[in-house]
Amino acid sequence: MAKPFxxxxxxxxxxxxxxxxxxxxxxxxxxxxxxxSVAATPAELAALEDIAAKAVARQQVVGVYAIDVDVTxxxxxxxxxxxxxxxxxxxxx
Amino acid sequence: xxRYDEFDHAFxxxxxxxxxxxxxxxxxxxxxxxxxxxxxxxNGLYLQLHAYMLRIAIPYGVLSARQLRxxxxxxxxxxxxxxxxxxxxxxxxxxxxxEDVPDMLASLAEVEMHAIQTSGNCIRNTTAxxxxxxxxxxxxxxxxxxxxxRQWSTIHPEFTFLPRKFKMALTGAAxxxxxxxxxxxxxxxxxxxxxxxxxxxxxxxVGGGQGRTPYVALPLNDFLPREHLLSFLExxxxxxxxxxxxxxIYKARIKILVNALGxxxxxxxxMAEWKxxxxxxxxxxxxxxxxxxxxxAPLALAPQPLEDAAVAARRATDAGFARWQRNNVMxxxxxxxAIVNISLKEPGKVPGDASSEQMEAVAELAEKYGHxxxxxxxxQNLVLPTVARTDLGAIYDALVAHRLATGNTELITxxxxxxxxxxxxxxxxxxxxxxxxxAERFADPDRADDIGPLRLNISGCINACGHHHSGNIGIxxxxxxxxxxxxxxxxxxxxxxxxxxxxxxxxFPAEDVxxxxxxxxxVYTSGRTSKAETFLAAYRRLGATPFKEALYGPSKSxxxxxxxxx
Ligand code: SF4
Numbered sequence: 001m002a003k004p005f006x007x008x009x010x011x012x013x014x015x016x017x018x019x020x021x022x023x024x025x026x027x028x029x030x031x032x033x034x035x036x037s038v039a040a041t042p043a044e045l046a047a048l049e050d051i052a053a054k055a056v057a058r059q060q061v062v063g064v065y066a067i068d069v070d071v072t073x074x075x076x077x078x079x080x081x082x083x084x085x086x087x088x089x090x091x092x093x
Numbered sequence: 094x095x096r097y098d099e100f101d102h103a104f105x106x107x108x109x110x111x112x113x114x115x116x117x118x119x120x121x122x123x124x125x126x127x128x129x130x131x132x133x134x135x136n137g138l139y140l141q142l143h144a145y146m147l148r149i150a151i152p153y154g155v156l157s158a159r160q161l162r163x164x165x166x167x168x169x170x171x172x173x174x175x176x177x178x179x180x181x182x183x184x185x186x187x188x189x190x191x192e193d194v195p196d197m198l199a200s201l202a203e204v205e206m207h208a209i210q211t212s213g214n215c216i217r218n219t220t221a222x223x224x225x226x227x228x229x230x231x232x233x234x235x236x237x238x239x240x241x242x243r244q245w246s247t248i249h250p251e252f253t254f255l256p257r258k259f260k261m262a263l264t265g266a267a268x269x270x271x272x273x274x275x276x277x278x279x280x281x282x283x284x285x286x287x288x289x290x291x292x293x294x295x296x297x298x299v300g301g302g303q304g305r306t307p308y309v310a311l312p313l314n315d316f317l318p319r320e321h322l323l324s325f326l327e328x329x330x331x332x333x334x335x336x337x338x339x340x341x342i343y344k345a346r347i348k349i350l351v352n353a354l355g356x357x358x359x360x361x362x363x364m365a366e367w368k369x370x371x372x373x374x375x376x377x378x379x380x381x382x383x384x385x386x387x388x389x390a391p392l393a394l395a396p397q398p399l400e401d402a403a404v405a406a407r408r409a410t411d412a413g414f415a416r417w418q419r420n421n422v423m424x425x426x427x428x429x430x431a432i433v434n435i436s437l438k439e440p441g442k443v444p445g446d447a448s449s450e451q452m453e454a455v456a457e458l459a460e461k462y463g464h465x466x467x468x469x470x471x472x473q474n475l476v477l478p479t480v481a482r483t484d485l486g487a488i489y490d491a492l493v494a495h496r497l498a499t500g501n502t503e504l505i506t507x508x509x510x511x512x513x514x515x516x517x518x519x520x521x522x523x524x525x526x527x528x529x530x531x532a533e534r535f536a537d538p539d540r541a542d543d544i545g546p547l548r549l550n551i552s553g554c555i556n557a558c559g560h561h562h563s564g565n566i567g568i569x570x571x572x573x574x575x576x577x578x579x580x581x582x583x584x585x586x587x588x589x590x591x592x593x594x595x596x597x598x599x600x601f602p603a604e605d606v607x608x609x610x611x612x613x614x615x616v617y618t619s620g621r622t623s624k625a626e627t628f629l630a631a632y633r634r635l636g637a638t639p640f641k642e643a644l645y646g647p648s649k650s651x652x653x654x655x656x657x658x659x
Binding site for chain 2: 013015016017018019020056057058059062063079080081082085086089090091092093
């Protein structure tokens, strides 16, 4: 059986500065994961990745990829420890 | 120390200008990331978990006060006011902005520094004995040869795109303080015997390294006359460059080639290649050696009394000072002088981190008391290689004021830790918080002293930047079903008795690691023959079983295990 599609958001780093950003509404890139656009289906993810590719092409962001998130509590929360630390904006120490 | 000549200045400045142009073109869209990435990596710029990270080369761990001040300035101006000293004797800045990096590199170039070859499949910065030139057990100052290797390997056209990165280490002393057995090539200066009596040369070791497939380096050449160092290195690199596995990143290091061929066959091929090389075209002319050696001429120090009355009196009345002197101050080759280790391992702090203020404080000490000399150790600490023993009290007071006076060199709280998942995008697990928790558990200095010499190393993944394989206690972060777990190894050693630690058993979650270390230390302290028996010696005598039993319960006989399964 195919794995059910996990909710995902698209993340990257801003090219000029390097800070972590997430793709949000209106093609905006934000540092607050809670404001990120969530893809609930493969088609929605493809649409977000399309927008991200355009942002890469205009030198806005670099290193685009999608991460699995949990949306049961409303705002998306990363599933992996790595993305949790990344979303926190700095080290845990 | 070595000073750039006209060529060095012109080369480094031209690289800065090139990179400035490359960044401009990248930001303007004239270069894609695929085109730009190799260029930024060749200049030490990584994209890490949170931001860009700039890795600055500190050639063989040698710094002047002016250079350390400049690093402090760069960290404060363009980063967040902190630098991280690494196990490669380099400095990493974790919050660099791409748009600022050309200015950072230009600032570095002004003090004869750069970030070239701190990444990529090239010959990296050579690790050297941090006590080079001042150790009493030294045959010859290895910094001269470290500088020769630096000049030879910098943008060497044949070795800029090797199968994989390449790391060398060098010592001129009897005691290995550069972990030469865990490098691709390890060099130890030795006195010749028999036909070579009266000469100084190198014992050459090859194929050491940690990571996914750890190996202790094997002897390649027992005595290489020192004047042939470069042609022999060139021959060795050529064999590796030709036969190293470019098809598989996990098998591309020289250690895999050496162990696949067998060291005897590898040696045969190196010797055959060496024979073909026209040595005078590659080996360093004697005059050039003399020119470089002048930069490392010993200081003109007049021997002084070994003991200073004021220092002795302070030791008798100030336990903190006495501990610091006992653990961090080492014998110097000139009587009346000392080598001072400056700990970047105050329990609770990030191992290897120094703030801009701390860097400036250390630079000031080097200027005031240390003949403008500084070293970085692969244990992520700093060293003042030459101070007068009469100045020890004043130096200690200044270090205390900047929280740099922890007297824990090579004790359990002198933990080597990589950045781990707090910064590194390759990590499985965090290393720094685990190091902090263990250091705080053993923060009582009397207890750390009682435990005695103990190397504890932590890596956040199998790449082993925290050298966990060579820790007496090694801790490796692993991903266990999406959670951070830690595997413990015992019995590793980075020194002359180099050994790879053995895995003790199943991994632990982070919160259980300090207790596990406590139990391991408990087995040692209750089982040692006397305080003179170190942790490593006791482990080698006792074997792994009592340590395993302390962590996992009594080992069961095969029949008991069968009975359990029925
Ligand atoms: S050992 Fe792994 S986690 Fe640690 S710095 Fe190296 S690559 Fe990163």
